[in-house]
Structure formats: structure tokens, C-alpha cells
Amino acid sequence: MQMMAMKLVLNLCLVALLAGCQQNSFQGPAPETLFKDDLFQPISGSIESPEQIFALPEPTITELQSLIRPVTSVQVKTDLLLNYLFSKKGSSLLYQNDATLTAAETLAARQANCLSLTILSYSLAQEIGLYAEFRDIKIPEYWTQNNGYSLLNGHVNLKIVGGKNAGMDGSQSFDKFNYIIDFDVENNKSHFPSRQLKRTQVISMFYNNKAAEAMVHGQYDLSYAYLKAAVAADPTAAENWNNLAVLYRQKQQYKLAEQAYILAGQLAPDQLNPKANLALLYEAIGETEKAEQLSRFVAVRRNQNPYYHIMLGNESLAAGLPDKAIQHFKRGLVLDKKSSEAMFGLAKAHLSLGMRDKATHYLQLAEQSAPSRKDKERYQDKIRVLTTASVQH
Numbered sequence: 001m002q003m004m005a006m007k008l009v010l011n012l013c014l015v016a017l018l019a020g021c022q023q024n025s026f027q028g029p030a031p032e033t034l035f036k037d038d039l040f041q042p043i044s045g046s047i048e049s050p051e052q053i054f055a056l057p058e059p060t061i062t063e064l065q066s067l068i069r070p071v072t073s074v075q076v077k078t079d080l081l082l083n084y085l086f087s088k089k090g091s092s093l094l095y096q097n098d099a100t101l102t103a104a105e106t107l108a109a110r111q112a113n114c115l116s117l118t119i120l121s122y123s124l125a126q127e128i129g130l131y132a133e134f135r136d137i138k139i140p141e142y143w144t145q146n147n148g149y150s151l152l153n154g155h156v157n158l159k160i161v162g163g164k165n166a167g168m169d170g171s172q173s174f175d176k177f178n179y180i181i182d183f184d185v186e187n188n189k190s191h192f193p194s195r196q197l198k199r200t201q202v203i204s205m206f207y208n209n210k211a212a213e214a215m216v217h218g219q220y221d222l223s224y225a226y227l228k229a230a231v232a233a234d235p236t237a238a239e240n241w242n243n244l245a246v247l248y249r250q251k252q253q254y255k256l257a258e259q260a261y262i263l264a265g266q267l268a269p270d271q272l273n274p275k276a277n278l279a280l281l282y283e284a285i286g287e288t289e290k291a292e293q294l295s296r297f298v299a300v301r302r303n304q305n306p307y308y309h310i311m312l313g314n315e316s317l318a319a320g321l322p323d324k325a326i327q328h329f330k331r332g333l334v335l336d337k338k339s340s341e342a343m344f345g346l347a348k349a350h351l352s353l354g355m356r357d358k359a360t361h362y363l364q365l366a367e368q369s370a371p372s373r374k375d376k377e378r379y380q381d382k383i384r385v386l387t388t389a390s391v392q393h
Contacts, residue, residue, distance in 0.1 A: 074162035100209040134197035140307030157182040204234035238268035306335035322349040340369040
């Protein structure tokens with residue numbers, strides 16, 4: 001039987017191979033015993049240190065200090081930071097789901113994934129004395145494919161907070177204004193819940209991304225080195241143990257993979273990816289009953305998620321199956337009647353079938369239900385293009 005691709009959590013804001021288990025009462029070996037150095041060769045050179053991840057080039061530091069020297073206002077400093085990021089010398093930083101880079105590498109490349117761009121923004125904010133915090137955006141499951149792996153995408157951004165107020169009890173609060181720096185402007189994610197991340201968690205995400213990227217390219221020794229660093233930075237992150245489990249499965253170390261998946265599940269019992277990955281592992285080793293039990297549980301949960309059906313719809317469109325895509329998008333609308341993403345998907349699917357009137361209809365519905373002004377403008381632009389093309393046609 002052909003196996004499905006293993007699930008990597010590649011948050012192109014952060015990468016991780018999410019897999020786990022429902023057995024929260026599992027009493028397995030201590031987490032540190034799950035590392036088996038003898039299965040891997042030492043890498044040549046060394047991986048990036050935490051300091052190197054955030055370090056800025058000296059010319060950049062000099063330029064920043066020159067910009068802010070006459071400035072005392074936090075609001076003006078924030079404006080200077082945004083100008084530096086988005087319009088510096090006519091070369092704005094660009095969001096691109098690609099390799100994970102350090103702050104200095106991102107400056108040189110002028111484009112990177114959201115984790116790298118957010119790390120750079122944080123370093124720049126720190127340099128000019130702004131209070132900044134990383135935010136992990138709890139977006140629904142969304143998968144992409146790369147070299148036989150299914151990659152689960154996540155998202156992070158940066159919150160700049162200005163204005164210090166003293167409370168009656170002597171506490172400090174930063175609540176006069178805040179600004180979100182988010183480089184994925186194509187897809188508004190502000191309506192999803194978020195949580196603050198510690199710097200060590202972001203370092204762990206960086207290493208986890210690098211580990212997943214290395215694994216996709218078959219560099220298993222390098223992936224292992226990055227995963228050890230990721231766990232050292234944040235041993236409670238389920239993504240790290242999930243990715244380690246996927247790596248062990250590649251090395252045919254099935255018992256170790258099972259134990260790492262189970263630990264990932266203990267750390268994040270609500271996540272479905274660990275259960276799905278563990279089901280694949282059980283199927284591979286002949287534990288059919290366990291595999292089917294987990295698979296049924298995951299299927300029921302995912303079928304209640306409108307974003308899961310939207311993802312399947314987009315995958316069907318990419319595969320040239322617009323009729324199947326329409327079924328998925330309509331299922332998404334049943335679960336969330338105000339889903340502009342599902343309406344937009346229906347517009348794309350009908351357009352691919354040459355049904356311009358229906359495509360325009362669903363685009364108009366998407367524009368009406370869009371959660372933000374930018375999304376509304378994006379749909380309005382697409383409506384104008386479509387109607388113009390229809391008139392010309």
C-alpha cells in the first residue's frame with residue numbers, strides 16, 4: 001500500500017514536523033534519552049548561534065543610530081522603523097516563503113519568510129530602543145507540498161508597543177499604542193487568536209525551520225543537529241519532537257519515532273498533526289487497529305474545520321480538478337457561511353470552468369464578507385479585472 005507523505009510542520013514563518021499521539025498517560029523514557037547521536041554523523045562547521053540569528057551588520061547599526069539620534073518620541077521611532085523596513089532606498093523587504101535566514105542574511109537578500117522578516121524587525125526595533133514582542137498567530141491547518149513532504153505552515157508577526165504607563169500598584173503597562181508588523185499582506189490573519197512568544201521560543205522555531213528544510217533536502221545529519229538545538233532552546237515545543245520523530249522514521253528507527261510522536265502529543269494534546277503522523281507510522285509497521293482508530297479521530301475533527309476543506313479545494317484546483325474543488329469550497333461554506341476564502345475559492349473554480357458570471361457573483365460575495373479593508377480592496381480589484389475582461393471578450 002502506498003503511504004501518504006509524512007507531515008512536516010514548516011511554518012514558513014516557522015518549520016516543524018508535527019506528529020504526536022493521543023496517549024497522554026504514556027510513561028515513556030525521559031525526553032533526553034530520545035536523542036541517539038550514534039545514528040548520525042557530526043556536521044562540518046557549526047550551526048548559527050542565538051546571537052548570530054539576531055545580529056545586525058555594523059553599517060546597519062551605524063545607520064540606525066544616525067536616524068534616531070535626534071528622536072525621543074516612540075511613535076516617531078516606530079515610523080522610522082516602518083520606513084526603514086518597507087521603503088528603504090526604494091528596495092522594500094519582500095515576503096517570500098523560502099529559506100529561513102538570520103537577520104543579517106535577510107537584509108542582504110531583501111526577501112525571506114515571515115519568521116526571518118520578523119526576526120529582522122525585532123532586531124531593528126531593539127537597536128532603536130522600541131518595545132517589541134513576537135506573536136504566534138493561531139491560523140488553521142494549512143499544508144503545502146515539497147519534495148514528497150507535507151509541510152504545515154504557521155505564522156508569526158511582531159507587535160510594537162509604545163507608551164509606558166505606571167499603574168497605581170507600581171506596575172508598568174505599555175498601552176498607549178501598538179502596531180503590528182506583518183509581512184504576509186496577501187492573506188489577512190489579524191482575526192485569528194495569537195499568543196506572545198519568548199525570544200527562546202523564536203530561537204527554537206528558527207532551528208526547527210532549519211531542521212525541516214534540511215530534512216526536505218535529505219540532509220539528515222544537519223537536520224538532527226538543528227533539532228537538538230531547537231529542543232535545547234525550547235524543550236516544551238511539540239513541533240521539535242514531532243520533527244525528530246519524522247527524522248527517526250526516515251532512518252527506520254520506528255520505536256524511537258513512536259516515542260517522540262507520543263511525547264509531542266503529550267505536549268500538545270489538542271493538535272491533530274501528531275495523531276495523523278502517528279497513524280501513518282502505525283500503518284507502516286502493521287499496527288492497523290491503532291492506525292485506523294487515530295485516523296478516524298483525525299478525520300472527524302478535520303471535517304469540522306472549514307479551513308481544512310478550503311485547503312482541499314485549493315489543492316484540487318492546483319491538480320486541475322475544479323468540480324472537486326467546488327465540492328470542498330461549498331463544504332467550507334456550510335461550516336462557515338461568512339467565509340470569504342471559500343467564496344473566493346468558488347470564484348476561482350468557476351472561472352477555470354469558463355463560468356464568468358458565477359465567478360463574479362462569488363467574488364462579490366467574498367468582497368462583502370471580507371474581514372478587513374485590505375481584503376475588500378483585493379477582491380474589488382479582482383472583480384474589476386474580471387468584469388473588464390468580460391466586456392472586452
